[in-house]
Amino acid sequence: MLPSISQLDLRRYLPSQDKFQYQLLPIADSKKNGYPFGIRWRSPSPDRFPLRLRRMSIARFLFILAATILGVGLMVAGGLRRRTHHTTESEPESQYAWQKFQKLDGFFNGVASIVDTSDWVPQQEDLLQPNASMRTELPKKLKTTGPPIEPIVYNPYAEFSSAKYLEDHDAVQTCYLDDGDSVLPPDVYAYPGIPQNMTKHFMGSYKALNIRDDVCWERFGRLGPYGYGYDKDEGGVGLAEKSEKVGSNKIWASQKRIDWRKVNWATAQQRCYEKNKNRFAKNSTSEKSSTGTKKISRQAYILRSYTGYKYDDHQLLTMRAMITELSLKSGGEYDVHLLVQVKDDSIPIWTDKEVYRKTLEENVPEEFWGITTLWSEELMRLYYPGPFPENFENPSGQPNHGVYRGAHFPLFWFSQQHPEYDFYWNWEMDLRYSGHYYEFNKQIGEWAKQQPRKGLWERNSRYYMEDYHGSWANFTKTVEKETLDNPTPPVWGPVQFPNNGMLESPASNTPPREYLDDNYEWGVGEEADYLSFNPIFDPSKTNWVFRNDVDGYSRTHPIPPRRIAIITVARISKRLLDMAHQETYKMRHTMFPEMWPPTIALHHGFKAAYVPHPTYFNHNWPLEYMDQIFNHPRVPTDSVFGWGEHNQLDSSFYYHAxxxxxxxxxxxxxxxxxxxxxxxxxxxxxxxxxxxxxxxxIKYERGSTE
Structure with a gap:
């Protein structure tokens, strides 16, 4: 019987290439799951790399041509067979096990169904009830009186005015949007409750991170203050003309509509910092401010963009929320920057100020001009000159300084140009957060600060599933047992391996005692140098396609140990970036962008942590099966960070989710x-x-309401 397209593995018909493997990602059936079926190439960059064909003999070319014709024939035959199959079966055939699990729809329950969390029954629990008549009842339609609960002003800055805070810290001075200190940054609104039968997250934990889980966010309360829902001639962005908006007027009872066209974010952030500069200084763990009080770390929040990027109105709302909540409302704890790649290397932005200005103004909305820094690949070639010798493997065929393999270089460069910050957030333009940015950033930093170093690298490599593993403390014990049962020794301080020369690791990264003698003490109270939002795993135990993309280490030795977190999004400390910068320009060491910063942390003993943020799935996965698939793959090819990545399609957070x-x-x-x-x-x-x-x-946001 001829195979159908879902059964056909096209890799069998490609020429063997020892130095390149594409990851084939067959996507779920569109009729059943709403995802387009296709084959997709792995790429963390906005630009896909070109397929470079290698020279081949005529005989080999003819073989490939014949194999291609055969493959097309098989696909056509398979398609005919599948079409016939669909005429006799009402349900299309599922391709993967997770597609057979029941789809979840509790996400779509609305504001009319909000209940107090004490009355909330998650959809997964509701589905366990024996028959549909017993399931929790929902309102049949939205009443004209609006949601049953009033929205509240969401304020994660309450500690700033507390007596305890003011005992140890300088007072936070109020910041404004305008030069005249008359326009206050807006408040945002949440509902104190959750829609009944709201689907529960599968991975991560609100409780562990100390993020409020008893509120929910709808679009008017979250983004209305930033211009969503009122006209452009008033300074908003519109977008809600045909939207359901019952009860949305309540956010305007005490909130004025702001004309965002008049805001200059650069001057607003600078004024805020100047008002509050006594609160800050570098090396906040070892110095005090001029008033003798504890200091606060300053952090750079860096949005990575490029020339030609289209800033949709939805994007403007997100950027306004970031700057307002992280910088202005916090009294200047953050500066938000836009780091823009100039894709045309022939533009002389570094020799002509007028060309620089023109390039900036043609590619960035006016309100963000003052927070933008331009860079180019040509600048990176000058700043980090090659060669980077003895590459172990370069599957993409791309150069070191290209944005595909060198996306980390401009971040290192930026940290050297702006040494005033303690931490740097590398943030992508296609990330969104439905909650409050300051609460999220603050709480994950505090959570990581309290993590002991013992077992941390091992915990980092696993997904935490609260309903399966229990509390975070129980998860820690589980991982400890698995670690002790594993013949591979745990990571404890800077790793030792044969190499052709490395920089000396900081003395503070040396463990104070042996692993077994530590009672989960070392590292508690220490800021994390590297925070990721996906597990930090050992790529050598997977078939992740770029696992051996390593430059600058002698091939007379084995390939160095590595760690990697998919997606380059991270918070990185200044001291780790300084080490990465020096390893790059002094030692000519580098690796694939998603692998290099966490590997620097591994090699030199920096504190690194994967943040277990709540992640949702579209299907009702059995938890034991999910743990096996995501945390304990039987063989490397099963890893969800390789050919098993199709399992990630069903989630709310991954590079191709x-x-x-x-x-x-x-x-x-x-x-x-x-x-x-x-x-x-x-x-x-x-x-x-x-x-x-x-x-x-989030590759696009604008859609149809009808």
Whole structure:
């Protein structure tokens, strides 16, 4: 019997290439799951690398041509067979095990169904009830009186005014949007409750991170203050003309509409810092401010963009929220920067100020001009000159300084140009967060600060599933047992390995005692040097395609030990970036962008942590099966960071997660996969109200409401 397209492995018909492997990602059936079927190439960059064909003999060319014709024939035959199959079966055939699990729809319950968390029954628990008649009842439609609960001003800055805080810290001075100190940054609003039967997250934990889980966010309360829902001639962005908006007027009871066209973010951030500069200084753990009080770390929040990027109105809302919540409302703890790649290397931005200005103004919205820094690959070639010798493997065929393999270089460069910060957030333009940015950043930093170093690298490599593993303390014990049962010794301080020369590791990174003698003490109270949002794993135990993309180490020795976190999004300390910068320009060492900063942390003993932020899935995965698939693959090819990446399609956070964009657009009120939209919201339970969730990737946001 001829195979169908879902069974056909095209890799068998490609020429053997020892130095390159594509990761084939067959995507779920569109009719059943709303995801387009296709084959996708692994790429963390906005630009896909070109396939470089190698020279080959005529005989080999003819073989490939014949194999291609055979493959096309098999696919056509398989397609005919599948089409015949669909005429006799009402349900299309599932390709992967997770596609057979029941789809979840509790995400789409709206504001009319909000209940106190003490009355909330997660959809997963509701589905366990023996028959449908016993399931928790939802309101049939949105009442004209609006949601049953009033929205509240969400204020994660309350500690600033507490007596305890003021005993140890300088007072936070109020910051404004305008030069005249008359326009206050707006408040945002959340609902104190959760829609009944809201689907629960599968991975991560609100409780562990100390992020409020008893509130939900809908689009007007979250983004209305930044211009969503009022006209452009008033300084807003519109977008909500046909939206379901019952009760949304309540956010304007005490909140003025702001004309965002008049805001200069650079001067607003600078004024805020000047008012509060006594609160800050470098090396906050070892110095005090001029008033003798404890200091606060300053952090750079760096949004990575490029010339030609289209700043949709939705993007403007997100950027305004970031700057307002992280910088102005916090009294200047953060500066938000836009780091923009000039893709045309022939533009002389470094020799002509007028060309620099023109390039900036043509590619960035005016309100962000003052916070933007331009860079180019040509600058990186000058700043980090080659050669980077003895590459172990370069599957993409791309040069070291290209953005595909050298995306970390401009971050290192930026940290050297702006040494005033303690931490640098490398943030992508296709990330979204439905909750409050300051709360998220503050709490994950505090959580990481309290993590002991013992077992940390081993915990970093696993997904934490709260309903399966229990408390974080129980998860820690589970990982400890697995570690002690494993013949591979745990990571404890800087790793030792044969090499052709490395910089000396900081003395503070040397463990104070042996691993078994430590009672989970070392590292508690120490800021993390590297924070990731996906597990930090050993790529040598997977078939991740770029696992051996390593430069500058002698090939007379084995390839160095490595760690990697998929997606370059991270918070990185100045001291780790300084070490990475020196390893790069002094030693000519580098690796693939997602691998190099965490590997620097591994080699030199810096504190690194994977943040277990709540992550949602579109299907009802059995937890034991999920733990096996994501945490204990039987063989390297099963890893969810290699050919098993199809399992990640179903989640709200991964480099190619399909569910993330779908869920985010539904939250905005748009129709997605012929579902949702204004009529659905009006005739059901209203607009969606989600818990605080980090989404990636969001490749587009604008859709149809009808």
């Amino acid at each position: 399909q569910f993330s964009g779908s869920l985010w657009r539904r939250w905005f009120g748009y129709r997605e996969n012929n579902e949702g939209g204004t009529w659905h919201e009006l005739t059901k339970t209203g607009r969606m109200c989600l818990r605080a969730t980090l989404f990636h990737p």
